[in-house]
Structures are given as C-alpha cells and as structure tokens.
Amino acid sequence: MTKNRSWIPYLLILPSVAFLALLFIVPLLQTIWLAFSDNGVPSPANAQRMMADINFARSIKNTFLLTIAVVPVQLAIALVMGTMVAKVGRGRETILWVWTIPLGISDLAAGLVWLSILQNSGYFNSLLLGLGILERQASWLSYQTPVALFFAIAVAEIWRGTAIVMVIIVAGLNQVPREFKEAAEIFGAGPWTRFWRITLPLIRPALQSALILRTVLAFEVFAVVYALGGRNFPVLVGEAYNWQNQNQNYGVAAAYAVLIMIISLAATLIYLKAIKVDPERLP
Amino acid sequence: MKRLMSFGIVASTMLAFASPVLAQTVFVSTQLRPIEEATVVREELLQDVGDVDYVVEEPPQFAVRMEAERQAGTRTVSLVGALHGELSPLADRDSLEPLDDLAKTLAAGGMPQSLLDLGKLGKSTQQYIPWMQATYVMAAKKEALQYLPSGADVNTLTYDQLIEWGKKMQEATGQPQIGFPAGPKGLMARYFQGYFYPSFTGGVVRTFQSADAAAGWEKLKALWAYVNPNSTNYDFMQEPLAAGEVMVAWDHVARLKNAISAAPDDYVVFPAPAGPKGRGYMPVVAGLAIPKGAPDKDGATKIIEHLVTPDVQLLTASRVGFFPTLNVKLPEDLDPGVALLAAAVTTTQASKDALISLLPVGLGDKGGEFNKVYMDSFQRIVLQNEPIADVLKAQGETMAKLMTDTKASCWAPDAKSDGPCPVE
Numbered sequence: 034m035t036k037n038r039s040w041i042p043y044l045l046i047l048p049s050v051a052f053l054a055l056l057f058i059v060p061l062l063q064t065i066w067l068a069f070s071d072n073g074v075p076s077p078a079n080a081q082r083m084m085a086d087i088n089f090a091r092s093i094k095n096t097f098l099l100t101i102a103v104v105p106v107q108l109a110i111a112l113v114m115g116t117m118v119a120k121v122g123r124g125r126e127t128i129l130w131v132w133t134i135p136l137g138i139s140d141l142a143a144g145l146v147w148l149s150i151l152q153n154s155g156y157f158n159s160l161l162l163g164l165g166i167l168e169r170q171a172s173w174l175s176y177q178t179p180v181a182l183f184f185a186i187a188v189a190e191i192w193r194g195t196a197i198v199m200v201i202i203v204a205g206l207n208q209v210p211r212e213f214k215e216a217a218e219i220f221g222a223g224p225w226t227r228f229w230r231i232t233l234p235l236i237r238p239a240l241q242s243a244l245i246l247r248t249v250l251a252f253e254v255f256a257v258v259y260a261l262g263g264r265n266f267p268v269l270v271g272e273a274y275n276w277q278n279q280n281q282n283y284g285v286a287a288a289y290a291v292l293i294m295i296i297s298l299a300a301t302l303i304y305l306k307a308i309k310v311d312p313e314r315l316p
Numbered sequence: 317m318k319r320l321m322s323f324g325i326v327a328s329t330m331l332a333f334a335s336p337v338l339a340q341t342v343f344v345s346t347q348l349r350p351i352e353e354a355t356v357v358r359e360e361l362l363q364d365v366g367d368v369d370y371v372v373e374e375p376p377q378f379a380v381r382m383e384a385e386r387q388a389g390t391r392t393v394s395l396v397g398a399l400h401g402e403l404s405p406l407a408d409r410d411s412l413e414p415l416d417d418l419a420k421t422l423a424a425g426g427m428p429q430s431l432l433d434l435g436k437l438g439k440s441t442q443q444y445i446p447w448m449q450a451t452y453v454m455a456a457k458k459e460a461l462q463y464l465p466s467g468a469d470v471n472t473l474t475y476d477q478l479i480e481w482g483k484k485m486q487e488a489t490g491q492p493q494i495g496f497p498a499g500p501k502g503l504m505a506r507y508f509q510g511y512f513y514p515s516f517t518g519g520v521v522r523t524f525q526s527a528d529a530a531a532g533w534e535k536l537k538a539l540w541a542y543v544n545p546n547s548t549n550y551d552f553m554q555e556p557l558a559a560g561e562v563m564v565a566w567d568h569v570a571r572l573k574n575a576i577s578a579a580p581d582d583y584v585v586f587p588a589p590a591g592p593k594g595r596g597y598m599p600v601v602a603g604l605a606i607p608k609g610a611p612d613k614d615g616a617t618k619i620i621e622h623l624v625t626p627d628v629q630l631l632t633a634s635r636v637g638f639f640p641t642l643n644v645k646l647p648e649d650l651d652p653g654v655a656l657l658a659a660a661v662t663t664t665q666a667s668k669d670a671l672i673s674l675l676p677v678g679l680g681d682k683g684g685e686f687n688k689v690y691m692d693s694f695q696r697i698v699l700q701n702e703p704i705a706d707v708l709k710a711q712g713e714t715m716a717k718l719m720t721d722t723k724a725s726c727w728a729p730d731a732k733s734d735g736p737c738p739v740e
Contacts, residue, residue, distance in 0.1 A: 087692055153546060154559045169490060170561075175545035176699055263500045263549045264695075275500075278376050280684035 061294075067287035079284035083276075083292070086285075092267040098183070099258075099268070100251040103190045107247055108240075110191070111198035115206050116228070129203070136196040144260025147189040148174075151261065176265045186266060189257050194250065198243045205239025206232070241308045248304070249297045269293050340369040341615035345397035346378045347448070347602045348636055356635045365622045366615060375402055379681060382607065386411045391609045395616035400434060400601045403444050405680045407437040413606040414441035418617065422624060426643045435603055438677065444603030445620050448629075448638035450569045451599050452506065453660040455553070455576060455585045460563035463488055470586040471663050475515070475535050478589045482542025485563060492544045495562030498694070501551040503568055505687035508694065510598025510673040511566075512536065515591030519730045520673060521719065521737045524689075525712035530704050532591065533697050540698050548699070557583075568600070569657045573637035577653030585660035587667055594671035596729075597664050601675070602638065633658070671729055678724035689715045712739050 071078040083089055118128055135143065150156045153170045161167040173181040209232055217227050233240075255270035269289060277286035348357050349372040362368045373381060378398060385391050386409065396403070406412050419432050419442040427446065435444045456470065463484040464470065468477040478494075485493040498504040509520050516532030517523035544562050553567035554575035565572070566588060576583050587595060604623065606616045622628060629640035634651050639658060646658055664670060679686050693711045696702040716739040726737035 087696060153561050172544075172546050174549060176548050177545040259500065264498070265548050278374075279500075280688050281376055281379070281681050282685060 064287045064290050067284055068291045069288075071284065079288040082282075082285050083288040086272070088267040088272055092269050092272045095183075095266055096252060096254070096268045099187060099190065099254060100248060102183075102187050103194070104244070104247050104251055106187075106191055107195045107198050108244065110195050111202050111243070114195075114199050115202040116232070118203060119206050132199060133196045135193050136200070138193070140193065140256030141260060143189060143193040144257040147185065147192070147257070148260050151185050174261055174265070179265075182262055182266055186258055186261050189261060190251070190254060193257060194247060198247055201239050201243040201246070202236065205236035208239075209235045237308060238310045241304060241310055244308070245301050245304050248300045252293060252297050252300065269296075340367045341394045341612045341619065342369045342371060342392055343395040343397065343616075343619060344371045344373055344378065344381070344393045346373055346375045346399065346402055347397055347638075348372070349374070353636050360635060361623065361628055361632060362619070365619050368615075368619060375399075376684075378402065379405065382406055382411070383409075385607070389609070391607055391611055393607055394610040394612040395619055396605050396607060397447060397602060398605075399675065400437075400444075400603060401675045401677070401679075401683055403603055403605055404437050404677050406605070406607070407439060407443040408678070408680060411608050412443045413608055413610065413613065414443070415445055415606065415620075416442045418442070418445055418620060422642075427624070427641055428643060431601065431641055434601055434674075444605035445624060446601050446641040447604045447623060448602045448632055449599055449641055450602075450638050451597055451661050451664060452503070452510065452566060452568050452588065453572070453585055453657065453664065454564065454566045454588055455557060455572050455583050456564040457557070458582055458584060460485060460493065461584065470584060472667070473586065473589040475539065475589045475591055479535070479539050479542065481564070482539060486542050489563075492542050493563040494539070494543045495550055495553055495556050495565040496543060496547045497550050497553050497565075497567050497571065498547045499549045499551040503571070504694070505690050506568075506598060507566060508690035509676065509687075511588045511596045512591075514596030514671045514673040514729050515589070515593060518593035518671070520676075521715065521726060522730045522733075522740050524715050524739050525708040526740065528592070529708060533693075533704050533708075535591075537698055569639075569661065570637045573653060573657065576656055577637075577651055580652035580656055583653075583656065585656045587660060587664035590667075590669050594669040595664070595667050596671045596673050598673045598675065601641070673729050674727045676724070677727050679718075679722050682718055682722050685718060686715075689718065715739050 068079055069075055069077065114132060118125055118132075121128060138146070148155070151173050152158075153172050157173070158167065158170045162170070172178060173185055175182070213231050213235070214227055217231055222230065253270050254268055255274065258266055258268050259271055259274075270293060273286045273289035273293070276282050276289060343362075345357075348354055354370065354372050358368075358370050362370060375398070378396075379402070382393070382396070385393065396406075403412070415435075419435070422445065423429055423432055431446045431449070432442070435442055435446050437443045454470075454473075460481075461470070463481060465477050465480040465484065468474075468481070473481075482492070482494045496502070496504055496507065512532060513520050513523065513529065516535070517526055517528040519526075523529055544556070546556070546561065550556055552571040553562075553565035554572050556562045557565050557572070558575040558578065572585070576585065588597060589595070604620045606613055606620075610616055623632075624642060626640070626642055626644045629642050629644060630647060630650075633639050633646060634654055637654050637657060639661065640646075646655065650658070676683060676686055689711050692714075693707055696707045696711075697704055719736040719739065723736050725735065726733040730737060
C-alpha cells in the first residue's frame with residue numbers, strides 16, 4: 034500500500050518546483066545569458082566593461098569590508114541579546130517585540146531614518162552643537178570623510194539587520210534542553226563554560242542559518258548605502274542598479290548580478306563546510 | 317444568503333468586464349512626477365478635458381514601456397509627455413503620429429517657429445508639440461551678496477569671480493557655501509554638457525579632450541575647493557538652500573522653485589557664470605506626442621490643444637515652475653518665486669555672451685552612458701585628483717566609441733558633422 038504511494042511526496046512538491054522554475058530559474062538563465070552575450074552572440078564584452086569601470090574595484094572592496102565589519106558584530110550582539118532574554122521571565126514577549134521593530138522597517142526607510150540623524154542639519158549634529166562639542170555643523174557623510182561614512186553605514190546596517198539574527202538565535206536557544214545546563218551546574222561549570230561547552234555547540238544549526246542569511250544579505254546591501262552614501266560609497270548592488278537604471282545598459286547590470294550571485298553562493302558553501310551540523314540535528 | 321453572494325459575484329464580474337467601456341485617455345508623463353506636481357496636473361491642469369488618467373513614469377521605465385507596447389503592437393497609452401531627448405528615441409523608431417496640422421494652428425497662434433522646429437526631431441514631420449520649457453540657473457541667499465568680489469555683477473558673473481566669491485564666503489563663514497546637485501539623482505551631467513563645456517571650450521563632444529577643456533577642468537578644481545563636499549549627496553538644490561547648508565547653488569529651475577517660492581525675499585536668481593568661450597546655457601523642452609496606434613487619438617489631441625492654451629500655460633508656470641512655450645506675457649500676480657526664476661531665465665537668454673547648448677539628440681538609449689562619461693571624468697579629476705590629461709584621453713575614447721555606436725551627429729554648440737560626431 035505505502036509502496037504504491039511513493040510518488041505522493043513528489044506530487045506535493047511539484048507546484049512549488051514548477052513555481053520556482055518559472056519565476057526563479059528562467060529569469061536566472063536569462064540574466065546569465067544577458068551578462069555573457071552581446072547582440073545575441075556569446076561574448077565577454079559586458080564582463081570586461083564591468084571590470085574596466087572606475088567603480089568596480091571600489092564597489093567590491095566596500096562590499097567585502099562592510100560584510101566583514103557588520104556580520105560578526107551582528108552575531109555577537111544577537112547572541113548577547115538572546116542569552117539575556119532567555120533569563121527574563123515576565124515581559125519577555127514585550128522585550129522581543131521592541132527588539133524586532135527594525136525588522137518591520139524597509140531598508141530604504143531605515144536608511145532615511147539614519148540620514149535624518151547624521152546629515153548636516155540632522156539630530157546628531159544638533160546634539161553635538163547643543164552640548165558645545167561642535168562649533169558648526171560637521172558633515173559625516175561626504176566623500177571627504179570616508180571613515181565616518183563607512184562607520185555610519187555600518188552602524189545603520191547593524192541596527193537594521195541584527196533583529197533577524199536574534200530571532201533565529203532565540204529560536205535555537207529555545208531548543209537547548211534545560212537538563213544539560215542543570216547537569217553542568219551540578220558538576221560545577223561556571224556560566225562561561227556552560228555557554229561555551231553546551232549552548233554554543235547545541236545552537237550550531239541556528240548559527241549556521243543566521244550566518245548564511247546575514248552574509249548573503251550583506252553582500253546584497255543597497256538601500257541603506259544609497260540613502261546615506263549615494264555615489265560616495267559604491268557597492269555591488271548599487272552599481273548593478275546604476276548600470277540598469279541610469280546608464281540603461283542591461284548587459285553590464287546583468288554581469289554585476291551574476292557576480293553577486295557567485296559571491297553569495299561561495300559564501301554559503303564556505304559556511305556549510307566550516308560550521309558542520311550533525312545530520313541528526315538537521316530539521 | 318447564497319443567492320445574494322452569487323448575485324454579488326455575477327455583478328462584480330460584469331463590472332470588471334464593463335469598466336473598459338468607461339474609456340479613459342491614458343496620459344503617461346516623465347515630467348511633473350513628484351506627488352504635489354502630479355496632483356496639480358490631475359486636479360487643475362487637466363480639469364474640463366474629459367476623463368484623463370494621468371500616469372507618471374521614471375524615464376528608464378518610460379522607455380521600456382513604450383518599446384514594449386510598440387513590440388507587442390497593443391497601445392494603452394494615448395498621449396505621452398516627455399523631454400525632447402526622451403522623445404527622440406521614439407521618433408527614431410518611427411512610432412509617433414505626425415502632428416503637422418496642430419503645429420500649423422499653433423504657429424498661427426503665436427508659438428515660436430524655432431521651438432516648433434525642435435519638435436520635428438530632425439524629421440520632415442512634426443513629432444511632438446512643445447509643452448513647457450525650463451532651463452538651469454543659479455540662486456543665492458541675499459546675505460551672500462555682501463561677499464561678492466568688488467566690481468562683480470551677479471547677472472554677468474565669470475568663473476574667476478565665482479571662485480573669488482566662494483573663497484570670500486568660506487573665509488567669512490568658515491564653511492564652503494557653493495552647492496551643486498552632484499548626487500545620484502542630481503542633474504550634474506547637464507551642468508557639464510550645457511554649461512561647463514560650452515563655456516570653456518565652445519563645444520560639448522568635439523572639444524571633449526581639447527586643451528581648452530583641460531584648462532576648464534583646472535578651473536573647476538579651483539572652484540571645487542569652495543564647494544560644499546556634501547554636493548555629491550545633493551539631488552535637488554532647494555533642500556540644502558532652504559536648510560542653510562549652502563548659500564549659492566546651481567540647478568534646474570523646477571528643482572530650486574520650492575525654496576525660492578517659500579521665501580522669495582531671501583533670494584536672488586541669476587544666470588550661470590561665463591567662461592572664456594561665453595555663457596553656456598541649456599534650454600530644456602518638454603513635449604507632447606501621440607504614439608502610433610494610440611487607442612484614443614482624438615482624446616489625446618484634445619488634451620494637447622487644452623494644455624497649450626495661454627491660460628493653462630500660465631497656470632502651469634505659476635503652479636509648477638515650467639515656463640510657457642507660447643509667446644505669452646507672464647501675469648503681474650505671478651508667484652513671486654516663479655517670477656524671480658522667470659526673470660533669471662530671460663536674463664540668461666538675453667545675455668550678450670549667451671551660448672545655447674541643445675539637449676543631446678540621436679543617442680537613443682545611450683543617453684545614460686553619455687552622462688556617465690562626464691560624471692566619471694568629474695569623479696576622477698575633481699574628487700580623486702587624477703591627472704587631467706590621462707582622464708580626458710581615456711574618457712574621450714569611451715565617448716568616441718559611444719558616438720560611433722549610436723551614429724549620432726553633432727548638435728549645437730558643436731559644429732555640424734557628416735556622420736557620427738567626432739571627438740577631436
């Protein structure tokens with residue numbers, strides 16, 4: 034009886050597979066073709082044009098720097114927030130709810146929020162002026178202050194993207210059985226040892242998904258950078274947008290899109306290899 | 317209950333199919349896009365011309381939509397409103413209705429023939445009807461005037477005087493006070509094409525890598541020392557002007573209007589500075605055209621006739637800051653801010669050394685890459701301090717390739733060319 038029905042699971046996932054093929058794989062193949070063709074013949078012209086562009090090297094450097102700076106900080110903050118909230122009894126939901134507010138705000142809106150804080154006539158300058166630290170408005174977001182600009186973008190990204198990491202980690206923490214910790218406590222393990230030896234290894238699957246998700250999103254950072262840095266801080270997705278929208282050259286834009294995809298895939302593979310998850314712990 | 321529901325379903329289905337009967341004339345425009353301006357169009361300018369659906373579209377999407385409808389052979393758009401340069405690729409593909417009868421009537425009614433000729437886009441028939449015009453000017457806070465170098469008149473400013481002015485303002489206030497819209501959505505590329513290059517070299521494409529151009533870039537670097545570094549974030553100059561971040565700015569009249577209309581007594585508006593070859597300036601013309609195969613050609617013609625009547629043209633000027641294409645006198649009770657802008661436009665056009673520079677023609681969908689050549693040169697020379705000669709040589713090659721690819725011939729102020737415009 035069960036043997037005859039072995040096709041049922043495949044039938045059930047068929048609609049979603051068809052949906053993915055239609056709306057994901059077809060456009061993906063079209064993009065790859067657009068990137069590596071010129072007037073209908075295969076050609077590396079678009080990739081060459083992309084690599085010769087003045088903003089290419091800068092956009093790669095900026096994207097990687099931002100990812101390296103933002104992702105570890107987000108992970109650390111999320112872990113701290115997650116363990117803190119685990120100790121809280123009453124009001125836990127309210128705290129979690131407040132912490133996840135940035136999740137509900139669109140990227141661009143988050144960028145604009147930080148723009149209103151950091152621009153010349155923004156809240157930050159007003160505060161410094163009011164405290165007498167500054168004599169006149171300072172600019173934090175111009176091409177002449179690359180360090181401040183980088184810092185501003187990193188802070189805005191951390192503010193915006195930490196909540197999603199925290200949600201995943203809290204879910205992971207909830208699955209750690211209480212008995213393990215209690216047993217460790219009986220044997221005299223301190224809080225640090227318990228965290229390092231028990232909690233961290235047990236939330237590996239959550240860590241892995243959080244890292245993959247955040248890193249891929251960090252490589253695709255755009256709206257926050259666009260709002261705060263404009264042309265001053267080129268990133269990969271921003272360049273793809275510029276070539277598509279302002280320069281109206283779809284081929285070069287597609288070349289950027291393919292490059293972003295390759296980088297994201299590579300990062301995912303590295304995480305899958307580096308943070309091994311026991312097969313029995315997979316969902 | 318069940319009967320009521322099925323009745324509801326039947327009724328809504330019938331309504332859904334019946335709605336095309338209440339045909340609206342679809343009017344797609346790349347101009348007057350901001351919500352306030354679009355509301356003015358819908359509620360004031362298009363009143364009493366029947367049922368018009370005014371849809372705004374960003375220029376890149378507009379180009380894609382028009383091309384998609386042409387390829388599909390089904391038009392939904394009956395009327396388009398767009399800039400001269402945005403309509404020219406449509407005319408190149410032969411997808412606009414000729415409007416010669418309308419043009420004849422308008423010429424008799426006082427629309428300047430030179431302006432109407434622009435609407436032919438180099439063809440033998442009228443491709444679009446000039447709808448509104450504008451240009452770029454400079455605006456300054458009145459308190460900045462005290463720092464003007466002695467003997468300088470804002471209406472006949474030169475680049476040397478502007479640099480001197482910037483220097484004095486910076487010394488007095490401790491901050492750079494000149495602003496340019498060099499942000500991602502700013503119109504800085506037009507500054508290079510219509511103002512900087514014509515003023516210093518007398519050309520736009522031919523003279524791109526000339527010695528005159530190199531000298532001009534040196535001047536711009538000198539000027540940039542007094543330009544607010546936030547300029548690379550500015551899209552519309554009205555905001556930094558109103559916020560007090562800069563005292564002097566260059567921009568499109570429509571992108572200065574809000575600041576000046578809000579406090580007309582605080583500002584002076586004047587022409588852009590002159591270089592060794594004259595005072596370059598770029599008129600901007602927006603036109604109305606009917607795509608071939610439009611579903612409601614008569615409705616569209618009626619809307620064009622309505623929008624170019626003197627009353628509507630004056631209303632347009634006072635509400636959105638674009639000026640009439642008809643030869644009409646602006647009324648006395650015009651919004652004082654718009655009156656200031658209009659006076660500056662007249663002063664620019666009447667300047668003895670005025671050098672008109674037209675919007676690029678014949679570049680088709682390569683207009684964006686043409687702008688990029690100028691913006692990349694600016695980024696490398698001024699912001700990254702690379703050697704001028706090397707940058708101009710490299711960017712000049714890109715420009716030459718662009719011209720050969722598009723086969724665009726020269727436009728004013730460059731001398732006419734047979735075939736693609738050469739980079740000399």
